[in-house]
Amino acid sequence: MDTARTACDPISGIPNILSIAGSDPSGGAGIQADIKSISATGGYAMAVVTALTAQNTRGVTAVHTPPTDFLRQQLDAIAEDVRIDAVKIGMLGSAAVARCVGAWLDHARPPVVVLDPVMVATSGARLLDDDAVRAVVDLARRASLVTPNIAELAVLVGADPAASWSAALEQGRVLAVRLGTRVLVKGGHLPGERCPDALIPAPQDATGGPDTVVLDGCRVPTENTHGTGCSLSSAIATRFAVTGDWPTAVREAKSWLEGALQGADLLDVGAGSGPVHHFHAGPDPRAHQRFTELAWRDIGELRRNLLELPFLTALMEGDLPATDFAYYLQQDALYLRDYSAVLARAAAMAPAEDEQLFWLSAATSCLQTEAELHRTWLSGKTGIRAGEGDAGPVTRAYCDHLRAVAGRGSYAELVAAVLPCFWLYAAVGDHVQERVQERVQERPQGRPGGHGPSGPHPYAAWIATYADPGFAEATARAKQIADGAHRRASPVERTAMLAAFRWSAAYERDFFDAPRARAAARRAPADLREGAVLA
Ligand SMILES: Nc1ncnc2c1ncn2[C@@H]1O[C@H](COP(=O)(O)OP(=O)(O)O)[C@@H](O)[C@H]1O
Numbered sequence: 001m002d003t004a005r006t007a008c009d010p011i012s013g014i015p016n017i018l019s020i021a022g023s024d025p026s027g028g029a030g031i032q033a034d035i036k037s038i039s040a041t042g043g044y045a046m047a048v049v050t051a052l053t054a055q056n057t058r059g060v061t062a063v064h065t066p067p068t069d070f071l072r073q074q075l076d077a078i079a080e081d082v083r084i085d086a087v088k089i090g091m092l093g094s095a096a097v098a099r100c101v102g103a104w105l106d107h108a109r110p111p112v113v114v115l116d117p118v119m120v121a122t123s124g125a126r127l128l129d130d131d132a133v134r135a136v137v138d139l140a141r142r143a144s145l146v147t148p149n150i151a152e153l154a155v156l157v158g159a160d161p162a163a164s165w166s167a168a169l170e171q172g173r174v175l176a177v178r179l180g181t182r183v184l185v186k187g188g189h190l191p192g193e194r195c196p197d198a199l200i201p202a203p204q205d206a207t208g209g210p211d212t213v214v215l216d217g218c219r220v221p222t223e224n225t226h227g228t229g230c231s232l233s234s235a236i237a238t239r240f241a242v243t244g245d246w247p248t249a250v251r252e253a254k255s256w257l258e259g260a261l262q263g264a265d266l267l268d269v270g271a272g273s274g275p276v277h278h279f280h281a282g283p284d285p286r287a288h289q290r291f292t293e294l295a296w297r298d299i300g301e302l303r304r305n306l307l308e309l310p311f312l313t314a315l316m317e318g319d320l321p322a323t324d325f326a327y328y329l330q331q332d333a334l335y336l337r338d339y340s341a342v343l344a345r346a347a348a349m350a351p352a353e354d355e356q357l358f359w360l361s362a363a364t365s366c367l368q369t370e371a372e373l374h375r376t377w378l379s380g381k382t383g384i385r386a387g388e389g390d391a392g393p394v395t396r397a398y399c400d401h402l403r404a405v406a407g408r409g410s411y412a413e414l415v416a417a418v419l420p421c422f423w424l425y426a427a428v429g430d431h432v433q434e435r436v437q438e439r440v441q442e443r444p445q446g447r448p449g450g451h452g453p454s455g456p457h458p459y460a461a462w463i464a465t466y467a468d469p470g471f472a473e474a475t476a477r478a479k480q481i482a483d484g485a486h487r488r489a490s491p492v493e494r495t496a497m498l499a500a501f502r503w504s505a506a507y508e509r510d511f512f513d514a515p516r517a518r519a520a521a522r523r524a525p526a527d528l529r530e531g532a533v534l535a
């Protein structure tokens, strides 16, 4: 089953996640935990019950397993009607149940399967027959990701439980090879201050593919860890259906679970090992707001500063020094090359084909614009002369920021980071066009020492490039994509989106101010001068 990026419903952006697991009537583990986790991390939860346990926070007193025919009927009822974006499998109980679920997977072929090979409850009760391990291994071969705890990992590789993190990693590698699929090794049951997990790639991915990704975490000091494995695997299935990337999905799910563990002691459920607080983040009011509205409001003052920059005023008046204009264009050409690479990364991370195509086409346009800048404005023919030069401090910082988000951020965060270059540039274009028009009407005779409608505006040709309808269209689409990504994002990711947008917006403003800052630095003592750029 696989890795292929999942196609979430492009309208709602909410993936349909099916949990196939046992019932825990105390609500901390099993399907009850799964439904809460899926809902809290942005999915629509469905559940098919494999077994009913009589259970509370202190232990399991009985298990009732309905006939497998009925299990199959539940599974078929869902598959015949609902698009399933990912499946999470938990308690199976018996070999017959494991085989029934395996046969259904072969028939229904859901795109993603996360298997938590539940064997023993946190309370110590057995939740899988001894003779069922073989059937669970067969099922695990059909999974996209298997998430055993330390004890389950040992059973699956036929060894003693690992006593150290390095021994656990080794067993995880053995299991990944044996099953031919990815394995998440979980450090929850090892002693120590840290609580790391590690995503071990499937053997076929490992050749030239990603290496093991270790996700470190703090151990939350709580006894209330009932259902952590169930909650984590459901959250990973959901976040993968949304993001299409395993390391991102595990990172997001783990960070959400850490919050749920931190909030666990706020609940008062039972006398044993209690549940985690699935809804610790509370309902996120931003889920109902458009990212573009939030973000535009957030940078209100910055936008005003930007439009009042001396660079833009001088550009509109026509008295911008040619050297400043040349520096701006030359930095723009350098920026566009990096920006194009970052847009190509957004294309690679995009969850759906139309978004992939959009970013690819934007990346191509950037390279074409860069080539055009060199062919025209920077060719020397226009009287604007610029040498090859290095990226200045603002260009460098802006590109570093974008590359950092592209390297370690989620798709949503990256979309937010690249948006200001579309949107603020378009806003600057509208502003400049509008003001130049106004000036033409105010001063039909022109003014002494300046340009007028009768005299040529030295930057008229450049200002005309702002009116490109294709760019306005692309800006509208980039905003729409950002709103969609925000709708699907977790609360943590929404905060990261806004931060990434804010940084890019600030760099965008500084970019228009860089020629002035550079000219001022050139007048200052030599050691403050930026490395010589212009010819
Ligand atoms: N006290 C804790 N603090 C932080 N994370 C924890 C804690 N206990 C477990 N986890 C995390 O919870 C997840 C489930 O791990 P684990 O307890 O090992 O599995 P299971 O619940 O299947 O026994 C893992 O991501 C693990 O790192």
Ligand SMILES: Cc1ncc(COP(=O)(O)O)c(N)n1
Binding pocket: 021, 022, 023, 024, 029, 030, 031, 053, 055, 090, 091, 118, 120, 121, 122, 123, 127, 225, 226, 227, 228, 229, 230, 231
């Ligand atoms: C029905 C059911 N399924 C799974 C578990 C495992 O729970 P844990 O995540 O605490 O190991 C459980 N106790 N009950």
